[in-house]
Amino acid sequence: MSEDIYDEYPSLTLAKEAGEQHIEPLKLGHRIKDIRAKLGITLEEASQRTGLARSTLSKIENEQISPTFQAMQKLANGLQIDMPQLFEPPKKMTASGRRDITRNDQGKPHPTQTYEHELLATQLSNKRMMPFKSRIRARSFEEYSDWVRHDGEEFLLILEGEVMFYSEFYEPVVLEQGDSVYYDANMGHMLVSLSAEDAQILWVTAK
Template sequence: MSDEPHFLREERVEISRADANSEAAVEPLQLGKRVREIRLSQNLTLEEASKRTGLARSTLSKIENEQISPTFSAVNKLVKGLGIDIPQLFSQPKRSAAAGGRRDITRTGTGTPHPTPTYEHEMLATQLTSKKMIPYRTTVRARSFEEYPEWVRHDGEEFLYVLKGSLLFYTEFYEPIELFEGDSAYYDCEMGHSLVSTSEADAEVIWVTA
């Protein structure tokens, strides 16, 4: 028989029960879903994330779709390539218990730069996590559709507003259409899409991804 006082054993049992109840209330982490959330929050395609992390595009896709579990080496590559730390990868996004006063102001030219071969993005409202919308300002560097190795596609819906210049808006199921300053478009992001500047200076747009 244990020499531990009875009241300590009872206290330990109560703590164990509380821990069990707490664990039962915690939603299990879906690592693949978390990787996808982080990738999309940075407006990265699978191809771009593959180049950043050094992981094959097919491997990333399998991880995001919970078809395989990442190895320790793959986790390190994800963390380094996506510019995050390990706790961010293995923690659920924080959710507010009730509607609150979230606010984020981005001063002119102070957004987070994210250049790609075809676009030069300026990510806006980057201090807020778990956003329902991802806003960013983009300079369209591409001058030909052939500059895109594949269609840009990702989850969600997207709103596009032309700030400066003109561009050709390519979509997978429609003919290309030229958009001018003040024009806008709303579309399904899972449909392949891309932009090509047609004005003398590179076009500039505001994108909001939901």
């Protein structure tokens, strides 16, 4: 396939075989954002994994630019998926009742430099919320290269320990066990543990 086609069309249209009804156009940027959200990683983490600039990834996800074939290869390699997964049409939700139980310490581990995430309810696709538990490894603001930002809104509850919650437009605030905060995730934010042991939190991200 010619590489130029990806520059000409921001969203590639997928169709069933000849003679069958066409399905909805696939917005590739939205698909990439959905994959990243399911992996529970930020734009900054996706940038580190793929080698693509954070600003470039943001523009791709928001359909402002279309990825080149080389960029798609980097995305597939960095996100550890097969390239055809980028072109899978969105699945329509038809179930009227869904359930996913995650036993204690049986979530999907996803460690990063500053957090140790445990992704919950990983069997469900097309979730409106993404719940996960995290241990906060960071002990200082300087351990972050930049603010953490991503689409949606976020809720966090302190399960164990004590943290300092930094946010871009507010003064830092200390949160202890049982405290919670709800905030716009597009606003820069980050956490550091203040307790001797890594603090543990419950995070819920909503689209």
